[in-house]
Amino acid sequence: MGEVIKVDAKGMACPGPISALTRAYRKAKNGDIIEIEATDPGFKPDVQAWVKRTGNELLELTEEGGVIRARIKVTAKRA
Amino acid sequence: MPEKLEEVLTGERLAALERTLDLLVKLDEMGVLETVGDVLEPDTLRYLFKYLMHPGLLKVADRLDVILDALGRVDYEAVNKNIDLVNKALKSVPEEAEPVGLGGLLGALRDPDVQRGLGFLVAFLKALGKSLAEEKEPGKA
Amino acid sequence: MAKEKVVILGGGGGGAILANLLPQDRFEVTVVDKSEYHVFLPGFLWVAFKGQPKEKFRRPIKSLLKPGVNFVHDEVVGVDLNERTVHLKGGGKLGYDYVVFATGAPLDFDAVPGHRELVERFGDFYSTLENAEKLHRTLASMREGRFVIAIADPIYKCPPGPHKGTFLSYELFKRLGVADKVKVVLAVPYPHVYSSKTIADVIEPELEARGIETHTFFTVDSIDLEKHKIYSLEGEELDFTVAAVVAPHTGPQYKVEPGNVKDDSGYIKIDKYTSQVVGFDDAYAIGDCTNAPTSKSGVTAHLQAEVVAKRLQGFDARYSGRTNCPLITDGKGLFVISDYDHPPIPVRLSGLKRFLEELFVATYWSAIKYPELWDPIFEAYFEASAPEVFLRYGGW
Numbered sequence A: 001m002g003e004v005i006k007v008d009a010k011g012m013a014c015p016g017p018i019s020a021l022t023r024a025y026r027k028a029k030n031g032d033i034i035e036i037e038a039t040d041p042g043f044k045p046d047v048q049a050w051v052k053r054t055g056n057e058l059l060e061l062t063e064e065g066g067v068i069r070a071r072i073k074v075t076a077k078r079a
Numbered sequence B: 001m002p003e004k005l006e007e008v009l010t011g012e013r014l015a016a017l018e019r020t021l022d023l024l025v026k027l028d029e030m031g032v033l034e035t036v037g038d039v040l041e042p043d044t045l046r047y048l049f050k051y052l053m054h055p056g057l058l059k060v061a062d063r064l065d066v067i068l069d070a071l072g073r074v075d076y077e078a079v080n081k082n083i084d085l086v087n088k089a090l091k092s093v094p095e096e097a098e099p100v101g102l103g104g105l106l107g108a109l110r111d112p113d114v115q116r117g118l119g120f121l122v123a124f125l126k127a128l129g130k131s132l133a134e135e136k137e138p139g140k141a
Numbered sequence C: 001m002a003k004e005k006v007v008i009l010g011g012g013g014g015g016a017i018l019a020n021l022l023p024q025d026r027f028e029v030t031v032v033d034k035s036e037y038h039v040f041l042p043g044f045l046w047v048a049f050k051g052q053p054k055e056k057f058r059r060p061i062k063s064l065l066k067p068g069v070n071f072v073h074d075e076v077v078g079v080d081l082n083e084r085t086v087h088l089k090g091g092g093k094l095g096y097d098y099v100v101f102a103t104g105a106p107l108d109f110d111a112v113p114g115h116r117e118l119v120e121r122f123g124d125f126y127s128t129l130e131n132a133e134k135l136h137r138t139l140a141s142m143r144e145g146r147f148v149i150a151i152a153d154p155i156y157k158c159p160p161g162p163h164k165g166t167f168l169s170y171e172l173f174k175r176l177g178v179a180d181k182v183k184v185v186l187a188v189p190y191p192h193v194y195s196s197k198t199i200a201d202v203i204e205p206e207l208e209a210r211g212i213e214t215h216t217f218f219t220v221d222s223i224d225l226e227k228h229k230i231y232s233l234e235g236e237e238l239d240f241t242v243a244a245v246v247a248p249h250t251g252p253q254y255k256v257e258p259g260n261v262k263d264d265s266g267y268i269k270i271d272k273y274t275s276q277v278v279g280f281d282d283a284y285a286i287g288d289c290t291n292a293p294t295s296k297s298g299v300t301a302h303l304q305a306e307v308v309a310k311r312l313q314g315f316d317a318r319y320s321g322r323t324n325c326p327l328i329t330d331g332k333g334l335f336v337i338s339d340y341d342h343p344p345i346p347v348r349l350s351g352l353k354r355f356l357e358e359l360f361v362a363t364y365w366s367a368i369k370y371p372e373l374w375d376p377i378f379e380a381y382f383e384a385s386a387p388e389v390f391l392r393y394g395g396w
């Protein structure tokens, strides 16, 4: 079973939540789940693009009260 | 550090130093040195730069190339001829102009002042339209 | 009244200015630095891409400090905030009334496999003047192939630095007459060519016009010097003939007691407005060594130094998070202007900004030595160009 890595990127603008995601991803292993919360409105399209480019799995992407929340399953890390 | 004065004061430096000293004497006689000394106070500088660093000035300075380009092409004779007219008209516009509907417009058209203004605007619009056409299709008009 | 003892750790961009700002009738100021020289880091670009002599960008720290400021040439190996003691490598100890961390963000060349070998072979433009000199020699001898600039961690000093390197290397290859044979490549960890989309939109056409190849979502994971390949965390790879990779940055490597004043990445935790170290009213941190959520830049270090100087004298002063990072192309420049409350505002590339950047570089030493002359000028500039002011003018 993988670990759940929580990242709070609320209130972060540039270089922003994607940087926080990248840093969490560096530490993650396949099977882990990254849960990230952000308030930067640019995060939604950015995280979608990121998932597409890296080939990881987007489990959930929601927006509630200005908080964008993404749950990503790490599947594409090089062994 | 060099020990002796002769090592520091080479021939060309001595010549430059003599000229500098003459200049300093001149500046001193004219009171420039004393004045510069008096003006060079942190507070004077602070206010000078506070005044100079206006965001508008920064923006204008940044676009000096664009602005000079535009200003260089202005027909100043034409501007000069009409500037008083425009100034006067701008000044006499009431603070809050009344809204005018279609009916009011027809009434206003009977006013000879409005007629003269319209004449000017129509002539201007005609010229503007002509240059627009030329811009689109050079050589057509 | 006895003078209060202020010990400043690091005599770089932040530390040296702070030392010169503190009135000596009230404070006994000591600067500790492991290096005898203050290095002007942006100079790396001028050395690596313009071939300027490295001596221009390095001065003895002692020569920059006002007479009366003590300089201790030693390495800090530990700070005990509870005991108010700074431990030095030479075995000495310094007590203080106030301590200010200003030791910058050292680079970690062991985090990315293959990085050390890469720098040893080619040099780089982020670590030392010697490596910048080496990179210049490497680039000047390139006749063809691909020069790749890439980034190993999204948080690094001067966010437009790699972009400056990109434009300046293109200019160098043009001067050498090989711009059509050497491809310049820029790879960034962000979704766009710059972390802020507003700025990315301005420079993207400029990169394109010069035929510079760009890659987004590319965070360097490992480097294979033999195969001439860089691999990204995101799962892609890039071929290079020569490459310069910005290394991951770190917080202070020395021990600080209590340990919880460092964050997960090792940076000193501060109040982002006052620069006060969390939990201590006699400790501050400025510049690259803090966790302040703003760009690591010389401007930040300078403005935080001013805030700390004022606070130590009993005035209320706050740092707004203001950045002013320059991004230059071969002919024009812009500044990335933002603060805690405003993401980068729209700016255009212009000749004036290129000139201003050259002026900042030319007057750097003077600005450190004579803050009384420069601060009124900087103050006026930062006030007039504050994000909320310029936004009313539609940007700069």
Ligand SMILES: Cc1cc2nc3c(=O)[nH]c(=O)nc-3n(C[C@H](O)[C@H](O)[C@H](O)COP(=O)(O)OP(=O)(O)OC[C@H]3O[C@@H](n4cnc5c(N)ncnc54)[C@H](O)[C@@H]3O)c2cc1C
Residues within 6 Å of the ligand: C009, C010, C011, C012, C013, C014, C015, C032, C033, C034, C035, C037, C038, C039, C040, C041, C042, C043, C044, C045, C074, C075, C076, C077, C102, C103, C104, C105, C125, C126, C127, C157, C158, C161, C254, C286, C287, C288, C289, C296, C297, C298, C299, C300, C301, C324, C325, C326
């Ligand atoms: C290529 C490049 C371009 C840049 N361009 C710009 C720019 O255009 N504009 C801008 O604003 N910023 C720019 N920066 C960033 C800027 O240079 C830094 O943000 C700035 O120098 C930070 O100042 P500092 O005082 O925090 O750290 P530094 O200037 O790095 O100083 C830290 C000092 O602490 C000393 N030190 C470290 N550890 C110890 C120890 N254990 N004991 C004793 N002494 C120690 C070091 O020797 C050094 O002298 C650039 C940086 C780079 C690399």
